[in-house]
Amino acid sequence: MNPVPYLWRVLSRALVKKSHVWQQASSLRDPDLWDCTVSTAGHLCVADFDCVELANNYGSPLLVVNYQRLLKDIGQMMGAMRQAPEGSKVLYSYKTNCIPALLQVLHENGLGAEVISPYELWVAHKLNVPGDKLVYNGVDKSDESLRLAVTMDVLAVNVDHREEVQRIVQAAKDVGRRARVGVRLGLSNSSQFGLSVDSGEAMEVCREIIAHEKWLDLCCVHFSVTSNAKDSWIHRINAEKALAFISCLQQELDIQIEYLDIGGGYGVPTTKNMSGVEYGLYRTFGCLPKPADPLMFQAIDLFIGEIVAAVQVSCMELGLKIPKLLIEPGRFITSRSEILLAKVLSVKTKPNGTRFLITDAGRLSMTFPAEFEYHELFVANRMQATMNTNYQVMGRICTSADWLAKNRLLPEAQPGDIIAVMDAGAYFSSYSSTFAFPRPAIVGVDNGKISVLRSPESFEYLTELDHF
Structure with a gap:
């Protein structure tokens, strides 16, 4: 038996296990760091607005600016x-x-x-x-x-x-x-x-x-x-x-x-x-x-x-x-004033135990900074749930390169969950692309009011300059 693949797997598991310890102990698990709160329903709130309701009302993915x-x-x-x-x-x-x-x-x-x-x-x-x-x-x-x-x-x-x-x-x-x-x-x-x-x-x-x-x-x-x-x-x-x-x-x-x-x-x-x-x-x-x-x-x-x-x-x-x-x-x-909300589309468990969490926002369309920066993630509709499951958090483009986070420890997820990516105010919208999907809406929240800063792009908008 070739010992190299075996040793590689052992090393990988050990490193990921260590990463999970860091994630669980992280002081970034406190939403107050972004002036956010948690409702009695266990939902993440920005300026008293429920993030789950924002995503339902304005679509997902959604960028939310906390004034x-x-x-x-x-x-x-x-x-x-x-x-x-x-x-x-x-x-x-x-x-x-x-x-x-x-x-x-x-x-x-x-x-x-x-x-x-x-x-x-x-x-x-x-x-x-x-x-x-x-x-x-x-x-x-x-x-x-x-x-x-x-x-x-x-x-x-x-x-x-x-x-x-x-x-x-x-x-x-x-x-x-x-x-x-x-x-x-x-x-x-x-x-x-x-x-x-x-x-x-x-x-x-x-x-x-x-x-x-x-x-x-x-x-x-x-x-x-x-x-x-x-x-x-x-x-x-x-x-x-x-x-x-x-x-x-x-x-x-x-x-x-x-x-x-x-x-x-x-x-x-x-x-x-x-x-x-x-x-x-x-x-x-x-x-x-x-x-x-x-x-x-x-x-x-x-x-x-x-x-x-x-x-x-x-x-x-x-x-x-x-x-x-x-x-x-x-x-x-x-950076701290903007949050990306993304919806879980599917959760897939492979025969080898690898769990893929498919979202509507990934590295190739919305979250490129997450490739080289650490960003905290919350499950916005279950903020008080225990982080107990390892996921490969993916985007929606048909390539394995479209990931949001690797080996991320999160509560056990299900379709319809809302993932909140924190610190989305630096380069997320700047790097966002129209790779196979239009860019999403951006809203601002403050003093009980919601303002639309950018409307979601339509198919017609994307093809306005094209000649059919």
């Missing part, structure tokens, strides 16, 4: 930024969740916009975001969008690669207006984004920008190097590197930079990115990693405070005027 949680997280971030230099700004990352009705709420509460595509810039323009509260990032900026950005007098068009400089110059000439620009620093050699500091590329691009000072105003240095960080150390280290570059700009080109754009990556305590090892074990053995521990995440006021302090110290050491700070949070602002 109470959203406003709380906005308030925490805006409060933390009071420590930053006067004139600093919070710019919401549109790529995280680009639902116009939700973005409108963010802007009404003081947030600006960080956009990465012509489409997102167009949305910001439609929402009347002031130019001085808008940064245009991204690697694929069309000429038309560059002209719009210059016309809007955006705070900065951040140059990601040197070929963009001449195109921004031309856009400024076309509009007849000087463009405010920044440079994105490539502080990681493993990433395709930004301009390399070590090779001298970033400095050469800055020289080229200065050579066109009639049309370009270099006012910003930008970096973004991490995602869902638990604490501030990566941001602090890279802020110091960016400030050293700004010091070189001041010495060599005799210019002062008004804004230091520290990018995004501010984590939330109720989800986490998998490490390389965790991801490898999950994909290889189906071992769902240890859940996020909310106590291990730095409070956002301390997170931002440490960044501000590091910037102040570095500027003093380098003899720099302290720049205004820009931050581009996405996940921290919206």
